[in-house]
Amino acid sequence: xxxxxxxxxxxxxxxxxxxxxxxxxxxxxxxxxxxxxxxxxxxxxxxxxxxxxxxxxxxxxxxx
Amino acid sequence: xxxxxxxxxxxxxxxxxxxxxxxxxxxxxxxxxxxxxxxxxxxxxxxxxxxxxxxxxxxxxxxxxxxxxxxxxxxxxxxxxxxxxxxxxxxxxxxxxxxxxxxxxxxxxxxxxxxxxxxxxxxxxxxxxxxxxxxxxxxxxxxxxxxxxxxxxxxxxxxxxxxxxxxxxxxxxxxxxxxxxxxxxxxxxxxxxxxxxxxxxxxxxxxxxxxxxxxxxxxxxxxxxxxxxxxxxxxxxxxxxxxxxxxxxxxxxxxxxxxxxxxxxxxxxxxxxxxxxxxxxxxxxxxxxxxxxxxxxxxxxxxxxxxxxxxxxxxxxxxx
Numbered sequence: 471x472x473x474x475x476x477x478x479x480x481x482x483x484x485x486x487x488x489x490x491x492x493x494x495x496x497x498x499x500x501x502x503x504x505x506x507x508x509x510x511x512x513x514x515x516x517x518x519x520x521x522x523x524x525x526x527x528x529x530x531x532x533x534x
Numbered sequence: 535x536x537x538x539x540x541x542x543x544x545x546x547x548x549x550x551x552x553x554x555x556x557x558x559x560x561x562x563x564x565x566x567x568x569x570x571x572x573x574x575x576x577x578x579x580x581x582x583x584x585x586x587x588x589x590x591x592x593x594x595x596x597x598x599x600x601x602x603x604x605x606x607x608x609x610x611x612x613x614x615x616x617x618x619x620x621x622x623x624x625x626x627x628x629x630x631x632x633x634x635x636x637x638x639x640x641x642x643x644x645x646x647x648x649x650x651x652x653x654x655x656x657x658x659x660x661x662x663x664x665x666x667x668x669x670x671x672x673x674x675x676x677x678x679x680x681x682x683x684x685x686x687x688x689x690x691x692x693x694x695x696x697x698x699x700x701x702x703x704x705x706x707x708x709x710x711x712x713x714x715x716x717x718x719x720x721x722x723x724x725x726x727x728x729x730x731x732x733x734x735x736x737x738x739x740x741x742x743x744x745x746x747x748x749x750x751x752x753x754x755x756x757x758x759x760x761x762x763x764x765x766x767x768x769x770x771x772x773x774x775x776x777x778x779x780x781x782x783x784x785x786x787x788x789x790x791x792x793x794x795x796x797x798x799x800x801x802x803x804x805x806x807x808x809x810x811x812x813x814x815x816x817x818x819x820x821x822x823x824x825x826x827x828x829x830x831x832x833x834x835x836x837x838x839x840x841x842x843x844x845x846x847x848x849x850x851x852x853x854x
Contacts, residue, residue, distance in 0.1 A: 476753060500769075500773060505546075505742050513545065514546060515547060528753070531765065532755060533764050
């Protein structure tokens, strides 16, 4: 699957199908710090993403 | 995962509430939470005129949208700080939102008034950038609310902001700050009421709200806030929240309900008087804003003059 990480404009390729929660764990991302979008819609942590699908991870923590 | 309200496929989960929602019920839930917060902390009533301080980011735009949907008379204030392209982009988002909702947005531009932006002004003072910037923003918010006849200033501070501030204050035992930290700072001596209706919602929820409602917000961070200590506190709290959902909620609300009272006696009410130059409230002869602008070589009164002109125009793309 294709994973777009919005914060640093990077794209990761991950083999196999996994839940969003597993993908975040693989990328060492704390779930509380992001929202995940597939095809323009939000998806929950238990959503399974297939190998040919694409998701975008949007970081939500702002500072200052 | 299914929506707890309708059983349809959920799009978002809120682990601290052990709940998940579809798009429609997520909006309803967040809106209800804001309404409950406004009532619980007696922030304002439907008769009041509210000034939403907007930055073009997710929190302030979501706040403005929710307040409008709840029927509160809310107008927006955007402070253009002149920070490289970041300020232009964030202003564009605020303006786009205001136009889409047909509501007034007052834009106060430092460069238009003083000929220089925040970076120049901060260099001319002994303060850190964020401290100098915060001082200017607070002053502009207050004077706009006062001159414009607003009953309260609403800011987009959320649960993450409030818990990070609380953790910072606890780690340094900042007794005065702990005594004052509140989602509802009442009006006193020339200071307008300041409220934080998002204090029980996380920034993750605000981002989700904007995505579901199709509100464009600036994703970039202020380039001057990189490395801010508050980000480290947020990361720590998010790690705790991840293993124990509800930690942030409990930390903040329990402090307000049960912890803060122990700091109150320490706090002494500071007497406010009028600044000799601009008449705005201060504890000394000349307020910090006037002193800061003098150090930067500017006439602080130029802001008040421009603001009066701006407020008479009813906002919308009128930049001073």
